[in-house]
Amino acid sequence: MNGWFTPRARKRRRPASLVLILSMAAMVLLSGCFTGMHTSKSSGETVFMNSFETPRDTLNWYWSGKYRLIPDTPPGGGELALEVQGGGAFPAGSFISSPLRYGGYFTVECWGKVKGVAGYVQLATIADHEVVETVRAPILEPEWKRAQSGEALYCPPGKSLMISLQPGQYGEGAMAVDVIEVKKVGKAGEAPGKIDRRIARQDLP
Numbered sequence: 001m002n003g004w005f006t007p008r009a010r011k012r013r014r015p016a017s018l019v020l021i022l023s024m025a026a027m028v029l030l031s032g033c034f035t036g037m038h039t040s041k042s043s044g045e046t047v048f049m050n051s052f053e054t055p056r057d058t059l060n061w062y063w064s065g066k067y068r069l070i071p072d073t074p075p076g077g078g079e080l081a082l083e084v085q086g087g088g089a090f091p092a093g094s095f096i097s098s099p100l101r102y103g104g105y106f107t108v109e110c111w112g113k114v115k116g117v118a119g120y121v122q123l124a125t126i127a128d129h130e131v132v133e134t135v136r137a138p139i140l141e142p143e144w145k146r147a148q149s150g151e152a153l154y155c156p157p158g159k160s161l162m163i164s165l166q167p168g169q170y171g172e173g174a175m176a177v178d179v180i181e182v183k184k185v186g187k188a189g190e191a192p193g194k195i196d197r198r199i200a201r202q203d204l205p
Helices: 018-025
Strands: 045-050 067-072 083-087 095-096 106-117 118-128 130-139 147-149 153-155 159-168 173-186
Touching: 106 118, 106 130, 118 153, 118 173, 130 147, 130 153, 153 159, 159 173
Parallel strands: none
Antiparallel strands: 045 173, 067 083, 083 173, 095 159, 106 147, 106 153, 106 173, 118 130, 118 159
16 A cells, blocks of 8 residues: 555746656655554554555656565565665655645654665655755665664655665665555654654564
8 A cells, every 4th residue: 555645736846957856756746745644553653654565556656776566575564565676876766745734753664675785765855856864764684674764854844755765785786675654753843752763562573
């Protein structure tokens, strides 16, 4: 399942030089404001979750690397997961949201495993069409392991979030990911609460 935003198209002037971010923005014209927020097993409210169960769950992403759905999943990952291969100078896959109405502090976590060199899932704040701050959930092991960013990312109201998938170093290598979650752990203007860096016991096999 790929859940984050309700449909909304936005028109605004943008510099022509930012082709990559514009391309990713064009892929998410179906996005709008946060929906379906709920408390999950680990700390924070889940505002985005994608478990890549059907080809539909790969829509609205910008792909510069190869990707496919595979029948190899972690505990609680459903029937399929996503495998990505290096995208060269750019992330293999990226998803950018519409500007957030309220903003806040966010973390990213997922299941992942690598083939070869370690990779990561990155969450970034986009402001004035540029990446201004990032946090990463590192994917290090050849077997399925839960990964979580060690810090919270601040995204001001009116700015966007971007999820990027980077397998390997310099775009080399491959990794599988599943159940990517972005969680809101604090409100805009307030310091985030203590981030629970431990994975909930019930998430483990």
